[in-house]
Amino acid sequence: MNRRSLETEIGEVTLRNPVLLASGPAGYGLEYEGLVDLERIGGVVTKTISFESREGNPGKRLHETGGGLLNSIGLENVGAEVFFSEKIPALVDAGIKPVVSLAAEDWENYRMLLDATAGTDGVDIIELNLSCPNVERGGMAVGTNPELLAKYVRHAKDTLPGMTVLAKLTPNVGDIAALALAAEEAGADGITAINTVIGMDIDLAAGRPVFKRIRAGLSGPAIMPIALDAVWRISRTVDIPVVGVGGITSVEDAMKFFMAGAAAIQVGTAVFYDPVLPEKIIEALEETGMPGPLGDCNRMKGAG
Amino acid sequence: MKSLFTGRIIRTQRLSPSSHLVVFERPRGFPEVAPGQFVALRITSTITPLLRRPFSIMDLTGTELHLLVKVVGKGSDILAHSPCGAEMDIAGPLGGTAFPSPGKKDAVFVAGGTGLAPMIFAARTWKRDRSLGRAALVYGAGCEEELLVSLCEEDFAAVHLATIDGSCGFEGDAVALLEKLVEEGKAGGGMLYSCGPAGMVRAMERKAAAGFARHLTSLESVMACGVGACRGCTVPVKTDGGTVLRTICGDGTVFDASEIDWERWEE
Numbered sequence: 001m002n003r004r005s006l007e008t009e010i011g012e013v014t015l016r017n018p019v020l021l022a023s024g025p026a027g028y029g030l031e032y033e034g035l036v037d038l039e040r041i042g043g044v045v046t047k048t049i050s051f052e053s054r055e056g057n058p059g060k061r062l063h064e065t066g067g068g069l070l071n072s073i074g075l076e077n078v079g080a081e082v083f084f085s086e087k088i089p090a091l092v093d094a095g096i097k098p099v100v101s102l103a104a105e106d107w108e109n110y111r112m113l114l115d116a117t118a119g120t121d122g123v124d125i126i127e128l129n130l131s132c133p134n135v136e137r138g139g140m141a142v143g144t145n146p147e148l149l150a151k152y153v154r155h156a157k158d159t160l161p162g163m164t165v166l167a168k169l170t171p172n173v174g175d176i177a178a179l180a181l182a183a184e185e186a187g188a189d190g191i192t193a194i195n196t197v198i199g200m201d202i203d204l205a206a207g208r209p210v211f212k213r214i215r216a217g218l219s220g221p222a223i224m225p226i227a228l229d230a231v232w233r234i235s236r237t238v239d240i241p242v243v244g245v246g247g248i249t250s251v252e253d254a255m256k257f258f259m260a261g262a263a264a265i266q267v268g269t270a271v272f273y274d275p276v277l278p279e280k281i282i283e284a285l286e287e288t289g290m291p292g293p294l295g296d297c298n299r300m301k302g303a304g
Numbered sequence: 305m306k307s308l309f310t311g312r313i314i315r316t317q318r319l320s321p322s323s324h325l326v327v328f329e330r331p332r333g334f335p336e337v338a339p340g341q342f343v344a345l346r347i348t349s350t351i352t353p354l355l356r357r358p359f360s361i362m363d364l365t366g367t368e369l370h371l372l373v374k375v376v377g378k379g380s381d382i383l384a385h386s387p388c389g390a391e392m393d394i395a396g397p398l399g400g401t402a403f404p405s406p407g408k409k410d411a412v413f414v415a416g417g418t419g420l421a422p423m424i425f426a427a428r429t430w431k432r433d434r435s436l437g438r439a440a441l442v443y444g445a446g447c448e449e450e451l452l453v454s455l456c457e458e459d460f461a462a463v464h465l466a467t468i469d470g471s472c473g474f475e476g477d478a479v480a481l482l483e484k485l486v487e488e489g490k491a492g493g494g495m496l497y498s499c500g501p502a503g504m505v506r507a508m509e510r511k512a513a514a515g516f517a518r519h520l521t522s523l524e525s526v527m528a529c530g531v532g533a534c535r536g537c538t539v540p541v542k543t544d545g546g547t548v549l550r551t552i553c554g555d556g557t558v559f560d561a562s563e564i565d566w567e568r569w570e571e
Contacts, residue, residue: 027533031554034306035395035531047535055549059570062526062536067351069528076535076549212570221351249351272528273346273356275308275395 003286008042008264010241011164011189013125015042015097015264017285019254019278022245022268023048023101023127023168024073024219028087030094035275040282043097045266046087048129050103051113053079059212063201068222068247069269070199072211075103080116084123092122099166101127104142104152114159126163128156131170131195143170143195146182153186166243168192169230171223176230177237184238192243192266193230197223220269221247228260235261235293249274254281258291306531309334311345311369311394313386319372320450323418324384325362328369331394337364338402339426340522340558343371344530345383346393353379356395358527358553360499362421362455363428369394372421372455398530401558403520405435409494412485412516413460414442414508416478416500420452422522422557423499427459440464440491444478447471479507486515493517498561499524502569509561519561525552540565 006017020043021029021036029044038044056076063070078087091098100123104110117123130143130152142148149167156165167183169176171194180191196217201210210216227246235242244262248254249270257265267278309331317325344356357379363370373384386392403426411430413423420443430436441459444466445451451472456463465473466481474481478500485491492515498505499522513519525537532554539559541550547565550556 025529025534027529027531027535031529031531031533035308047533056535056538058568060526061538062528062534064354064526067354069354071528071534071536073535076538220354269354269528272530272534273354 004289006042006282006285006290010166010243010263011125012162013164017042017282018264018290019281019285020045020099020243020264020266021271021278022266023129024071025268025271028083029091029096029098032271032275036271037279039095041278042264042282043099043125044091045099045101045127046083046091047077048075048101048103049077049080049083049113050075050105051080051109051116053077053082057211057213060210063210063216065199065201065218066222068199068218068220069272070201070210070216070218071196072213072216074213080113084116084120088120088122098123099125099127101129101168104128104130110152111155111159114156118160124162124164125166126156126160127166127168127192128152129168129195131168131172143179144173146179149179150182150186153183153188157187164189166190166192168195169234170195171226171230171246172198177233180234180238180242184240188240190241190243190263191234191238192245193234194223194227194246197226219247221249223247224249224253228256231257231262232260249277251281251284255284255291259294261293305335306396306398307333309394309396311392313388313390313392314368315388316384316386319452319455322375322450323452324373324375325455326371326373326383326386328371328392328394330364330367330369334364334369335397337361337397339429340402340422340556341397341399342557343369343394343396344398344527346395347379347382353377353382355528356530357383358398358530360418360421360425360522360557361397362425364425372418372452374418395530398553399557400532400554401556403497403522403558405430406437406439406495407435408437409517410438410440411436411495411497412440412442412482412491414478414482414496414498414500414504416444416504419499419501419504419522419524420455421499423497424456424459426497431459438494442466442478442482442485442491444468444476444481477504479504479512482508482512486512491515495520497521505561506566509564509566513561520558521561522557523552523559524557527553529553540568
């Protein structure tokens, strides 16, 4: 049988296929050697890095909920220097396509991080994490304010000529499509939606919240309808590609994201328990082709 | 090298009101493992429970993989009560470090709860390759019926038992019993191995471990990825360059207990 080409263009970049590992669960990629066929997937969105290394949050960091996972990792990462000198060359040498996730911290750190990114071999696509709920400064504050978000996106485009820039948005806002539009107008090449949904849980026996920071980020199948709705609305608002992420646990889930308007998808939490899911999605796409986006047919009226 | 395997349950046995032995047929191609390594099981093909569940390897023979399963929630409950013939997706062997053998030194193994599993595997592994000298087990549980005595009768030269309620052996926990043995000159000097709740290991390091050449511990944690990627199960470790965070799943599970920054660690 003829297998279809799944090459996917986003900005200046052509991915071998539209199935990526999501930032966070993917780590720096190579941790999954032996479990995930990393060369087969479209790319690995690496763990968000900040200019300086970060220790992340103290105390408990993971908590399983009904159909979901709350995390309070807090952007623990090795920092730009180690990342660009060690992690990226290792990925590139292994034939793995990196999509580099950058933290939108306070403005000074963000500027230094972009400067550190400039001129790194093997990096032609970045994803701005404008929406991590687990840190004090930056993150959510930037990602929920259209003017700030536009400023951060514009600066990335100005500092990194030729770089494809994805803006990763938070669902913890009133109108995610408005933020997507602000990112597009600021020059973003694509929108990644969504980041985790804010949630919390309580340890009944201990009589206190599960996490020290109380609120944490919810991922996993519990958030998929929220992500699907975000992709649906954003793809009807902007003309740039949308990368769908949030709770994909099956081939069928992935198909729904493409139908909702996604040009590519990311698998995150599901990789923890089903590391071959990205390959299964790629195989299904090769056999059946990419499902076309839903039109604005009558049945859809009132939904958007 | 870690990989994905399909394991078939060939035997289960209820060992106590809460603990079960679950024996898988050794999957074809499953590599040799070292004491302290673990597997992560996908308990069901549904999304409940969502994550894999990590289990220390209690034994690996040419034909069988043994796990000790204590029922603490939905995942362990399903696994413990799975019928023979049930198949499960096994990721493993996981864990980047293993227990070093005691060589010619005496070895004392301290186990709390299901921490017994890697202690048994270490003793059996080293007995098989003749690298285990005099070995004693110090093992504690809440009460007599939760002590899995039948599991550890053959692997150690001496077994010292403790129960919190005093229904069997020493009245108190395994740490207090270890301290007593050290004070009486019945243990110490050689290698100290442990696995159990972090509080147990922390208490050992506070006092009793000083009587030994080295204290190596296999740490337990809730895990998501199992491979060191997600940074969900970190522990602060003291290094020459200051305290750094290591993952229990990827950098461990075995650590030199004296190198853990116990003051900073909030489990």
